[in-house]
Amino acid sequence: MKFEQIITQAALAGLVSDKQADTSAYTPKLLSNSEQETIWEHIRTQLQQCSSFVFAVAFITADMLPPFKAVMADLAAKNVSGRLVTSDYLSFNRPDALAELLKIPNLTTKIAPLAGFHAKGYCFEHQQPDYQTLILGSANFTRSALLKNYEWCLELNSLKQGQLVAQLHTATEKLWQQSQLLTPVWLENYRQRWQVVQQLSPAIAASTMVNQEAVTPNQMQRPALQQLAALRQAGAQRGLVISATGTGKTFLGAFDVQQAAPKRFLFVAHREQILRKAKASFQRILGGFDSDYGLLSGSHQQLQAKYLFATIQTLTQPAVMRHFAPETFDYLLIDEAHRSGAPSYQRLLDYFQPQFCLGMTATPERTDDYSIFQLFDYNIAYEIRLQDALAAGMLCPFHYIGLQDYEYQGQLLTDKAPLRQLVAPERVKYILQQLEYYSYSGIQVHGLIFCSRRDEAKELAQAMTAKGHPARSLDGTTTIAQREHLVSQLEQGRLEYLVTVDVFNEGVDIPCVNQVVMLRNTQSQIVFLQQLGRGLRKFAGKRYLTVLDFIGNYQNNYLIPLALTEDHSLNKDQVRSTLALEPVMGLSTITFTQVARQQIYASLQRVKLDAFIKLRRMYQQMEQRLGRIPLLTDFAQQHQLDVEVFAENNQIDNYYQFLNKMKAAQPTITKQQDAWLTFITQELLNGKRRHELLLLQVLSNQFQLTTAEYLTLLQQHNCKTDPATLDSVKAILSLDFFQVKAGKQLQADKYGGQSLINLIADRYQLNQALWQQLQTSAWFKKLWQDVLTAGLLRSEQYQADQAFTLYQKYTRKDVCRLLNWPLDVSAPLYGYRVGNHDCPMFVTYQNDAAKNARSGVYVNYFLSPDTIRWYTRSPRHLDSAEVKKLLERDEQGNYKVTIHLFVKRSDEEGKGFYYLGRCQVVSSSVVEINLPIPGKKPRATVAMNLQLQQPLNYKMYRLITGKKF
Template identity: 50%
Template structure:
């Protein structure tokens, strides 16, 4: 289809009749944040345009960081744009204008037209243009959060609309002048912010629990009421952890209270917070430290170093306190804390931490009796406006002569003057919120920190290095100098990972390899505390050729699934958490994907680590359902692991005593490998019923309907084929399946009555381990099935392998092994396409399957095939008459590197005018080519996943 015809069909589809088949990308439509985000659409258009012109009245600095990432990539391609704005109502700040001037490939114009209130975004492509016009200004809230509406229209460059837009832009430019530093300086002299700054009158505001703190207090009190003596609250850094502790103490009104932490500075600050909320006499609050030993006040705040001293502890009664709060409770496994916890016998121990999952395998959860009273994770805190939003930018690290920074790079190259200048250019370009930078830089070595501080300072960016060799006084003085503007940067290794409050930080800079998700989140969290006038924090991560680059998207997205496909999508597709954004430059993205391809996320070592982490949290061996509910490893990862028969065999590897006979192991292997994914819930529902009683056909149908599952004779036959194991009774792999799953039918069907076989029934009654694992797979599978639309065979844009497709098409046998690219059956034909071929020398590389316009895909039969071939005749039956007999299901994956799973793109029709016999490949073998037209046009995100 020509470009002109594609745009014509899209316009007819969007403005005349939705039955016209049209390219999703070109169809006129309304864009709203409720359907994704407006920013995603703007981002996609930017990344695929030849030039752009925006006319936008209001712009805020808090959205410029993600824009700069894209424009930096576009600059390398020689692509430029124009932005027309104004000073209307004084909304646009001088600092925002100054940030725009930093973008070299953006021409900024100021219109003199009175009352300029336009919101239009225009993009030029090859032969066509796209316009977005509506309510959204270029602000973070408008593009990511607010209820805004934009009309997106694509037109030919010969259209009236294009001519009108071009004329309008020309008029605006004629009534505008270029933005200059001189103009900004004059504007700043008289400019006044139209908005009240954040945090005004904070000191007079009464402190009350926020929504998440209220929920945490309810859960905590419930734990206490049930007679628990210990409990742990997990609360992301900056979410008001200390005040949550204050509220908990205030509600419980202890006669004597103790707060324990590892640093006096933190203890003092906590005491002030408690005083402010609880009130009362100042004499009620006391400090226990190296210089203070007054134990008479009701509320005591102590350093663990002082309190754990033998002479101090011996003078204190074990029953002295009835409520003890341990802050930074992930340290509670240390000997000094254990001395206190062995000595004191309060009514309740409350532990509070942001990072309970420790790298040293200390069981923090066990110390608090595995009672997690409440958990506030980073994503939840951001979505609930408890933290300041962040803009994460992953940029490529410095490269010279083709060499990129990696783990082995020597110090000389890390502190080379050209690298330092490169780093400072990036920090200046991506900017910060506020008048000057207040940055915290994490690097890999102490010598590097000291040298970087010298060079930063020499280049006009005052900085100081802080290491564990510096005293507490030196650290406090450095923080004061940063806060009062004497310094711009503190440069350290891991010193400021935790326990230090610098709320005014507006830049976090990562100049080191990410070795640990825990440390990464600790360092990110340093900048997320709210502060008056601080609208966001910029996080700039310099990404070299590091082995563990793959950890970055996992940490940012709180992804513990060990699912390779999910991790890949997190790098490729734009991400946002509320109004926080995650952005990777093109080169940085490629480096992360390279790291990901070299990493086996689901290795036994990774699964073992995840198992022990969850075991610590629960205080027992976790089941598959525990992994799912905790957001840890995806249970499907265990099912796909070739080294494991089932989860029972994994538990044995973990040292658990799980006794299963050979047949029990085979049954668990079957339901795990074949049913756990939940892609069809029918078998899981039937087995869940049968574990308790026999089931009639009518009862089964009723249960399926209650669970919104489609029911017909074919699917009922398929259930019997699968659960009798007849489905696997094919020559290819027959012996293997029999060895894996056993020779017996899982169920029997007699006169419309479904029954479990007697051996499974006996095992469920007699072997508690088998019963527990059997039920676990069924419960987990049913939970996973919720992501699939069970009212139909396949769910759009979910993933399936060839065996899944055979089963879900209700075929009597698993013929996936010999199927390869497609199989023409009686009425339904699945087609499997690998979009990017590894090499042109591959056998299937001659089939150039291309998504030409997001809806039409050129596809070829296998060769040799002719128009007269019986298989082709069945495929084309009814096509010319407009009633295609064969229902085509299209499954596509990006490349063989992503594994066996294909995305389901829906059904497709054959374009009769496109069918022709062609000679393909070096040997010129005949095949029949045709255009397949998707029933559902490909969404932008799916196109990016499969094609780019």
């Protein structure tokens, strides 16, 4: 079909009737902000694929420019440029925002001369095919408008000869010719005019200030206070609060002390600077006389204070501790409680006997075997992580930019780069250029730079200072007094940057920090979040945090998207999705430049994300949290990882075998018990159909169940109850489905060769031997029920009344089972199989033409979000039996065979395919063609268009194709 016809059909579908033509990628659509997508994501996609663009927007704010600059940097590498027209209307646009536009070399900006200029339009030119995309509506180029506000924008696609495009082109060119070029001279004149307006309207300037009125509990603190009170009422003596940095842990502690009303209170931290700030916060909440509050540190000995704030180093000195009786304090609060495993804290907790002890931390996980959770009796009073805090507006939003590090002599830096490369003048120059380009929020920069080596930090700080950017380095050898002095200089603006190594990951509060720079390999998700958190506190005049991550050729780059999204699933699909879609989190954005993204992909390909060593670490963290051997259900309930990884790991067959490798003390089980556990782990734990799980769960407790009772059970869980599905359930649990070769043995033999159930008359009965084992072996029964419960928890992500759930992943074996086929024929299934009623089609979207014997012609590809071009295997003709069967219709004209489409981007993604829904053949598109094969005669195949019942949504279409929507 010619492109003109595609655009015509798209216009008819969007503006006349969806029955007029097929929906396509070019259909007019309404854009708005939601949890699923934002207007910015559509604009970003258009930018990434256009040949040029013109924006006409009245208002621009600096808080939307960092991710825009990252996209523009990639476009500059492709020699793509754009034009922007904005205004000085109402003096809304701040001079600093306009100044940032001047830093973008491939963007030309002009100022519209029109009073009342209020346009909001985004126009993109595309080549091959040659067309334009227009996004017109209510959204200015501001963070709120593009990410959050209730806005309407219409996206239209048109050929150049279209009247609407011609009118808009004329209007745009006229506006461009009338407008004045944004220059430093014009900007300085505007700055003076703007300042006059601000002086006349002080409310405008005050709008960016943080509210300093009376403090009341926020939305994190209110439920936490309720749970802390409930803990004490239940008799608990210790509790732990896990809360992201900047969410108000100190105020929470003060509010809880207020409601507990102790006679005397002790606050313990590891630094005097923390004590002083905590003391001020508590006094703000609790009130009272100054004499009620005291410090205990190397320089202060106010031992009699009602509310005492002490450093752990001073307090635990024997001579000091003897001043207090063990029952002196009713309430003990330990800040940065993840440090409590140290001997000094142990002495503290062994000596004092408060009525209640509260620990507070942002990162309770430890790399050693000590359990902070055990120390606080496993009482987690409240937990709020980074994404929840951002969504609740409790933290300063951030713009993360993952950009490539400097190429030293044509090569990206690696983990083992020598010092001369890290501090080479060219690299320092490159770093400073990026810091200037991506900028910061506020009047001046207050930056933290994280390095990996002391000598690097020292030389980098010296080099930056020599270039006019005052900086100082500090590390673990820097004294507390020196640190506090340097922090004070950063806060006062006398220093622009602190370059740090092994400090400031925690325990420091510098709210003014508006730029965090990472110049080191990411070794840990925990450390990454700690360093990110240094800039997330709200501060007057700071509307966002700029995070610049310089990404080299590092082994652990794959940890970056995991850390940003707090993803602990060990599922590579989640990482790929983050890289491909660059998700928006509230008002925070994630952006990777092209080279940086490629480096992370390369790192991801090298790592086995679900390797046993990683499972071990997740197990140890969960064991610390629970104080016992964790089960699969614990992981599933707390969303700590995807339990299916235990079924997919090639070193184990079931969780019992994993526990053996962990040397967890447990009873042994028999070979047959192990085989039964392997079966439900390998085949049912994924939860993709809950029928078998529900049946086994009931039979495990009552031995038998009538067919009528089973049907009622399925109906209660909204499950399919058709005869074919019930027959399939029986085939699965009798192992008949697995009577096929898997290597040198039958699949069924791997699972013990015994049917798990028997269907006698109208009753399902559990295998007698299995029933006996469940009654006599408590440990085996616990493991058995654990797999079933975890599987049912995992099944909540799937629709019970459908064979497949849209956009979930399935293997060929899953498909055979869920289509109710009598045998597992996944091994010879390959690209598709035309059954009597269903035809699953498996498409690997990014085919490697070099490895494809049929060259690059035999490639299935999407024409639009609802249509894919598909080819049969070859040789096939229009009169081939399987083709005729696929195209056969019933008396009403409906196709007899239902097509199910499964797609993945590449073979690197493993065995799973995304389910994209049911399809129908577009009959007019069916054609027999000859495929050229290098060195051989052409072979016949049949090509056709398949139309999806439900067009792909924006994110899935991008994820699969990498194209615009």
